Each structure stands twice: as structure tokens, then as C-alpha cells.
Amino acid sequence: MSVSTMGITVKKIEKSRIGELDHSNIQFGKLYSDHMLVAHYENGQWLQPEIMPYGNLNLSPATTFMHYGQAIFEGVKAYKDAEGNPVIFRPHDNWKRMNRSAERMAMPDVPEEIFVEGMRELVKLDKNWIPTAEGTSLYIRPFMIATDEFIGVKPAEKFTFLIITSPAGPYYAKPVSIFVEDKYVRAFPGGIGFTKAAGNYGASMYPTLQIRKKGYDQVLWTDGFEHKYVQEIGTMNVFFVIGDKVITPETSETILEGVTRDSVITLLRDKGVTVEERPLSIDEIADAFGKHQLKEAFGTGTAASISHIAELTYGDIHMKLPSEDWGISEWVKAELNDIRYGRKADIHGWIVKA
Ligand code: COI
Numbered sequence: 001m002s003v004s005t006m007g008i009t010v011k012k013i014e015k016s017r018i019g020e021l022d023h024s025n026i027q028f029g030k031l032y033s034d035h036m037l038v039a040h041y042e043n044g045q046w047l048q049p050e051i052m053p054y055g056n057l058n059l060s061p062a063t064t065f066m067h068y069g070q071a072i073f074e075g076v077k078a079y080k081d082a083e084g085n086p087v088i089f090r091p092h093d094n095w096k097r098m099n100r101s102a103e104r105m106a107m108p109d110v111p112e113e114i115f116v117e118g119m120r121e122l123v124k125l126d127k128n129w130i131p132t133a134e135g136t137s138l139y140i141r142p143f144m145i146a147t148d149e150f151i152g153v154k155p156a157e158k159f160t161f162l163i164i165t166s167p168a169g170p171y172y173a174k175p176v177s178i179f180v181e182d183k184y185v186r187a188f189p190g191g192i193g194f195t196k197a198a199g200n201y202g203a204s205m206y207p208t209l210q211i212r213k214k215g216y217d218q219v220l221w222t223d224g225f226e227h228k229y230v231q232e233i234g235t236m237n238v239f240f241v242i243g244d245k246v247i248t249p250e251t252s253e254t255i256l257e258g259v260t261r262d263s264v265i266t267l268l269r270d271k272g273v274t275v276e277e278r279p280l281s282i283d284e285i286a287d288a289f290g291k292h293q294l295k296e297a298f299g300t301g302t303a304a305s306i307s308h309i310a311e312l313t314y315g316d317i318h319m320k321l322p323s324e325d326w327g328i329s330e331w332v333k334a335e336l337n338d339i340r341y342g343r344k345a346d347i348h349g350w351i352v353k354a
Contacts, residue, residue, distance in 0.1 A: 008037070008121055013053040018128050026136050026169035028303065033129035033138070037118045037163040040147075041108050046161075049114050051122055054164065060149045064156045070146035071198040072101040075302035078123045078130055078138040078165070078354060081342030086127040086354035088140070089340055091116050093259045094302075098142060100257075101195035106155040107144055114161060115142060116352070122163055123354035131167045134337065139168035139303060171235070171303040172217070175310035175323070178233060178297075179216040180282055181207060182315070185224035186231065187254035193231075194253050204234055216313065218299075222282060223254070229279050236299030236307060237261035240280065241328050242288045243295075250277040260300040260336075266348060267335050273328065282314050289319040297321055298329040306333040 013034045020031060032054050039049035065071045074094045081087050095115040102109055119140060123130070130138040142163045146156030184207040187193020192200060207219050220238060221231040230249055232238055237258040239248045246268055251257045265275050288294040289312075297309035297319075308326055312319040338344035339351070 008049045008051055008118055010051045010121070010125070011053065012125070016128070021129065021131075021167055023131060023133065026131055026133075026167050028139070028168045028171050029166055031166060033126040033165045033167070035122055035125055036165075037114075037122050037161075039110075039114050039118070039161045041159040041161070042157070046108075046111060046114060049118050049161075051118070051125060057160075059147070062149045062151050063145075064148045064150055065145040065198075067151055068146075068153060069197070069199040069202070070105055070107060070156055071143065072098065072105055072107065073141060073143035073196050073198065074098045075196075076119065076140040076142065077168070077302055077340070078140060079340045079342075080127075080130050080132050081351070083342070084132075086123050086130055087340075087342065088119060088123060088352045088354055090259050090263070090350045091119055091352055093262070094142070097196070097257060097259070098144070101197060102144065104192055104195050105197055107146065107159055110142075110144065110161050119163055120352070120354045122165065126165060127354065129165065129167050131169075132341075134341075135170050135305070137168055137340070139166045140164075141166070168303070171301075171305070172307045175308040176217040176233075176299065177215070177311040178218050178220045178309050178313070179211040179214065180230070180312065180314040181211075181219045181221055182227040183207075184219075186219075186221040188224045189253045191253070194251070194256060196256065208234055220312065228281050228283070230282055230285070231255050233299045236301035236304045238309075239264065239296075239298050239300065239329075240285055240288075240294065241296035242285075243293045244274070246273055246275045246328060247280050248275070248277055249280050258300055258302075260302055260305065263336060263348075263350065264300050264306065264332050267332050268328070271331075271335075285312070286314055286317050286319070289317070294319065294321070295325045296327070296329050298326075306336065 144161045147158045148156040218234040223229040
């Protein structure tokens with residue numbers, strides 16, 4: 001039975017928990033909607049996916065992902081369009097990226113019928129959980145874990161793919177303050193930096209904790225050879241506005257191919273702004289700041305959307321970026337929101353109806 005003909009079984013919750021959602025105080029990742037999607041993979045094939053009430057998983061303590069980290073995830077968002085219909089932003093791009101992560105982590109491809117169609121079914125079912133205030137959305141978290149009950153080290157043979165969703169407000173409540181990392185490393189060529197492997201985030205916790213103690217919000221990672229070229233921020237890709245150009249590190253084995261990153265580049269180029277994707281050294285950034293040419297810096301990500309950087313610290317250089325200069329990032333943020341909430345035409349075909 002192929003996945004496309006097997007359909008999705010739906011077991012609905014008896015009583016919705018929607019009353020728990022306080023629209024006046026929506027935080028990120030605190031509350032989960034009524035249903036989740038679960039699909040198991042065994043004997044080389046995906047079994048029939050099931051949408052069921054959100055709840056705990058029953059797993060053996062010997063489940064392999066808990067020991068060796070064969071686990072990957074994605075982040076997607078759903079909105080309500082101008083007519084109040086549930087829509088999902090660029091789910092096919094996340095699906096493709098999930099499968100690039102899956103290949104590198106020796107996990108099976110997730111079929112489009114499960115990732116995209118399953119997500120559409122789930123979002124449609126839980127559409128009442130999509131908040132509509134500006135800056136809010138339903139955050140969708142697809143993820144896959146290796147589920148062999150075996151603590152020997154070997155690529156697993158059994159996997160579970162899940163999608164959970166959560167009403168979300170802004171990921172960062174205010175503009176972020178960034179520390180340029182010159183000791184710890186996130187990614188090396190040949191490694192897994194381009195994937196959304198859980199371990200990439202696990203390994204970032206200790207460096208993040210160190211800089212939090214100094215009062216910074218996030219790390220800006222630099223390359224592992226010289227700590228010279230900027231890569232990405234803990235939860236976001238990074239952009240700098242220098243003079244009248246926008247510059248972002250080119251994606252590579254060590255940098256995640258952000259879907260929001262791509263959307264921002266596309267919208268800026270549509271508007272005629274020059275966007276350069278190239279190696280960018282921290283010295284070039286500091287030099288531009290010294291010459292008053294560094295106007296803005298911002299991060300992009302599904303969860304974070306577009307987040308302004310208020311301050312960037314590199315050694316003893318403190319680069320403060322006043323909000324009066326945030327013209328480009330404010331423009332692109334508004335433009336992207338207009339498309340997401342259906343207020344402007346979706347000329348790039350990014351919006352998919354749930
Ligand atoms: C996202 O932006 O969706 C992410 O996955 C980043 C972070 C929340 C881990």
C-alpha cells in the first residue's frame with residue numbers, strides 16, 4: 001500500500017483545550033494544540049499516518065535517539081489569510097530541507113504525502129488554534145526520531161515522524177544583543193551544520209549559557225578555522241546592511257538554508273535592493289561600523305521571523321545599532337507579514353491553503 005493511497009486516520013479529541021489559549025498573552029512554545037500527527041517507519045516503509053489527540057509518547061528507555069541523537073526537526077508557520085482561511089507558509093521548502101537533513105543523518109525520506117498533506121490536515125483540524133494578532137501564528141514543529149530499541153551504535157531501522165503545533169507570539173520579545181563567538185564552534189565542513197539535527201542545538205547550549213551570563217541573548221557563530229567569517233546566529237540566519245547593500249553569508253555545509261532567509265533575499269531583490277551572498281568577515285563588519293556604514297543587522301528564522309539586532313559585541317568592540325536606522329529590516333518584515341496574512345498578493349507561490 002503506497003502512502004498516497006493509504007490516507008490518514010484521524011482520531012479526534014473528545015473535548016478541545018482551546019479555552020487554555022489566552023489571546024492576550026501568547027508566548028512561544030508553551031501551549032500545544034489539540035492534535036498531533038504520528039507516522040511510523042519500519043521494514044523499509046512508512047505505515048499509515050495517524051492524527052490523534054496531543055499527548056505523551058510511550059517509549060523504551062533504550063530508544064536509540066535518546067542515546068545517539070539521531071533526531072531532526074523543522075519549523076513552519078500557519079496563519080489565517082484575509083478571509084480567515086488557514087494557510088501555511090512555504091511547507092514544501094521545509095519538506096525538502098527535512099529530507100536533506102534526513103539523508104545526512106541516515107534517516108528515511110519523509111514522503112510529501114505525510115509531511116505536507118499530513119500538515120495540511122492537522123492545521124485544518126486545529127485551525128481554531130491559529131492566532132490572528134500581528135506577529136502571532138501557529139508554529140508547526142515536524143520532527144523525526146530514531147526509535148530502535150537498541151543501545152548499540154548503528155544507524156537505526158525504525159523511525160517515528162511527528163508534527164505538533166503551538167500558538168506562538170514573538171520568539172524574541174525585544175531586539176537582541178549578540179556576542180561574536182571566538183572560542184566555541186557550531187559547524188565544520190563535512191559536518192552537520194547545514195542540517196536541522198537536534199545535536200546542533202544541543203551543542204550550542206553551553207556557549208549560549210556562557211554569553212547569557214555576560215548579558216547577551218545569542219551567539220553569532222564564526223568559522224571553525226580562523227573565527228573570522230560569520231556564519232549564523234543561534235536560532236537564525238544573519239544579515240548586515242552596509243552602505244546601501246545587504247550582505248548575508250552564503251549558505252554552505254556549515255550554514256542552514258533558511259526559508260525565511262530565502263524569502264527576505266527574494267523580497268529585497270524584487271524591490272531592487274542589492275543583496276550579496278558571500279563570505280563576510282567580522283573585521284569587515286567592524287570596519288564598516290567604524291566608518292558609520294554599518295546601518296542594520298538582523299536575524300531571520302521561522303520562529304524568530306525577522307529580529308532586529310540592537311548590539312553586536314566582538315572582543316572589546318561594541319557595535320550599537322540605533323533603531324532609527326532599521327529601515328530595510330522594518331520594510332522587509334512588514335512586506336513578509338503582508339504576504340503571510342494575505343494582505344498582499346503572493347506572487348511567489350509561498351502560501352499553501354491548509
Ligand atoms: C525555527 O526557526 O523554526 C527553528 O527551528 C529555530 C529554533 C526555534 C530552534
